[in-house]
Amino acid sequence: MAENGTNGAGNGTDTGAMPQLNVLIQYTKDLSFENPNAPQSLAPQAQAPNISIQVNVNANQLSETDYDVNLMLEGSAGEGAGTLFKFELNYGGVFKLQNIPQAEIHPVVWIECPRLLFPFARQIIADAVRNGGFPPLLLDPIDFVALYRQRMEQLQANPQATA
Numbered sequence: 206m207a208e209n210g211t212n213g214a215g216n217g218t219d220t221g222a223m224p225q226l227n228v229l230i231q232y233t234k235d236l237s238f239e240n241p242n243a244p245q246s247l248a249p250q251a252q253a254p255n256i257s258i259q260v261n262v263n264a265n266q267l268s269e270t271d272y273d274v275n276l277m278l279e280g281s282a283g284e285g286a287g288t289l290f291k292f293e294l295n296y297g298g299v300f301k302l303q304n305i306p307q308a309e310i311h312p313v314v315w316i317e318c319p320r321l322l323f324p325f326a327r328q329i330i331a332d333a334v335r336n337g338g339f340p341p342l343l344l345d346p347i348d349f350v351a352l353y354r355q356r357m358e359q360l361q362a363n364p365q366a367t368a
Contacts, residue, residue, distance in 0.1 A: 222304040226317060231325060234275060235295040238333040246289045247338045254283040260347055262319045272300050274318040276326050278344070290337055296326040315356070316349045323347055 240246060258280040265273045275297040282289040300318050302310060323346070331341035 224305045225303040227301040229299040231298040237293040239291045276319045276322045
């Protein structure tokens with residue numbers, strides 16, 4: 206039987222320890238909201254505007270266990286001279302990953318971490334749009350697994366691109 210958190214091999218690692226993903230901090234790195242055609246854009250509209258949303262995720266390893274993950278959301282309502290509003294949000298978090306097998310760290314960082322950040326980023330955008338004079342924009346959930354798979358396919362097609 207192993208004692209003192211070791212696996213009996215004397216190397217000080219606990220192979221039976223549960224994987225842990227902890228959020229150390231969350232922060233708004235950058236937030237921009239534009240209402241370029243106010244006050245005309247606040248008048249009732251004849252039809253619903255075209256909503257465009259772009260999503261991107263970036264991550265940096267800070268230490269052996271800590272990762273800084275940034276969820277970037279950019280969007281607009283309307284087009285050209287009929288633009289009602291635009292927004293950009295870079296929302297980040299620092300995560301501690303412990304007892305996670307090396308082969309699983311990459312998907313955890315690029316799927317689970319942004320998934321944990323998303324509800325907070327969604328609320329920030331909804332509040333910014335509402336504070337700009339519009340009904341709150343409630344973004345649909347994002348399939349981070351699909352985004353991850355798409356990015357991995359891009360990297361396989363172009364191995365010189367960075368992860």
